[in-house]
Amino acid sequence: MLNLMTNDRCREFGIQKSARLGYTKVLVASVLYMAEHKKRSSVVFQPIDDEADGFVVDEVDPVIAEMKVIKAIFPEWEKKNEKNNLKKKVMKGVIIDFRGGDAAGRYRRLTKQCAFIDEADALPREVGKGKKGEGNPLGLAKKRLKGAAYPKFVVGTTPTVKGLSHIEDFLSSAEIVIRFYLPCPHCEHEQVLVWGGRDAQFGLTWDDTKSTRAGKANSAHYVCEGCHDHFHYADLYEMEQAGRWIGEDGTWTRTGEDDDWYTAEGERIPCPESVGMQVWAAYSLNLDGWGELVMDWLKAEGKPLDEKTFINTTL
Numbered sequence: 001m002l003n004l005m006t007n008d009r010c011r012e013f014g015i016q017k018s019a020r021l022g023y024t025k026v027l028v029a030s031v032l033y034m035a036e037h038k039k040r041s042s043v044v045f046q047p048i049d050d051e052a053d054g055f056v057v058d059e060v061d062p063v064i065a066e067m068k069v070i071k072a073i074f075p076e077w078e079k080k081n082e083k084n085n086l087k088k089k090v091m092k093g094v095i096i097d098f099r100g101g102d103a104a105g106r107y108r109r110l111t112k113q114c115a116f117i118d119e120a121d122a123l124p125r126e127v128g129k130g131k132k133g134e135g136n137p138l139g140l141a142k143k144r145l146k147g148a149a150y151p152k153f154v155v156g157t158t159p160t161v162k163g164l165s166h167i168e169d170f171l172s173s174a175e176i177v178i179r180f181y182l183p184c185p186h187c188e189h190e191q192v193l194v195w196g197g198r199d200a201q202f203g204l205t206w207d208d209t210k211s212t213r214a215g216k217a218n219s220a221h222y223v224c225e226g227c228h229d230h231f232h233y234a235d236l237y238e239m240e241q242a243g244r245w246i247g248e249d250g251t252w253t254r255t256g257e258d259d260d261w262y263t264a265e266g267e268r269i270p271c272p273e274s275v276g277m278q279v280w281a282a283y284s285l286n287l288d289g290w291g292e293l294v295m296d297w298l299k300a301e302g303k304p305l306d307e308k309t310f311i312n313t314t315l
């Protein structure tokens with residue numbers, strides 16, 4: 001994720017993701033890396049202005065306070081003034097802007113090398129005053145990159161409603177959409193992690209004969225699509241070390257870096273310019289265990305609104 005958000009060949013990167021993947025941290029790291037290392041200016045869009053302000057207070061300012069390399073290019077880091085506020089950080093040779101993306105005016109008068117859109121599916125389909133629509137917010141954000149030698153457009157979000165989703169549109173037009181294939185520790189069959197559920201042939205599941213929710217959650221395990229043997233959350237770290245991100249046509253990468261892309265036959269190719277990614281909570285190394293996800297499902301099951309939340313934010 002981080003490598004695709006920062007390498008120079010990939011011009012557009014979109015991620016359809018669940019919560020709990022540390023995406024916000026990765027986003028902040030990318031914006032600051034682009035500023036310090038590559039001297040590139042960014043704009044970060046959040047769904048509304050209040051959220052953009054909160055993002056700066058909660059996620060950006062505390063990180064800057066911990067980073068010597070950023071402080072070195074940002075003499076005003078400890079002050080509050082026209083060069084350092086909730087909307088703008090003016091560093092040496094670089095300006096980072098933070099805006100709400102819900103009004104057309106917020107996309108004007110900006111020339112940037114990088115545009116990041118967070119929680120894009122919370123944005124309207126079209127922005128503009130009254131009936132005068134000015135267009136799709138992703139398209140308006142991309143226009144801010146015109147003339148950049150290495151334009152970088154990044155959009156990441158949990159999805160909302162099928163058919164009305166910006167990220168779904170992005171993935172359908174991307175050159176390639178990659179998903180993370182992990183080898184089974186028993187049979188080495190490479191597979192994408194899926195939610196299996198109660199009676200699944202394979203995927204993430206649990207022992208439903210246990211009498212309590214906690215007992216069921218504690219029995220969470222994964223049934224391999226290849227050999228039907230089980231593996232567990234404790235196996236995940238090593239499986240991910242050996243994993244490959246693979247696209248629909250078999251094109252793959254391990255790291256997402258611009259010199260690490262191959263065809264299905266193993267021939268080296270350049271990193272695609274437009275990459276989509278789908279990843280969900282089961283891949284997170286920050287969980288207490290897969291039981292956390294099973295417990296959330298057992299609590300939501302049978303309640304349509306809670307099920308919808310689980311599907312959109314966890315799966």
Ligand SMILES: [Zn+2]
Pocket residue numbers: 184185186187188189224225226227228229
């Ligand atoms: Zn297996």
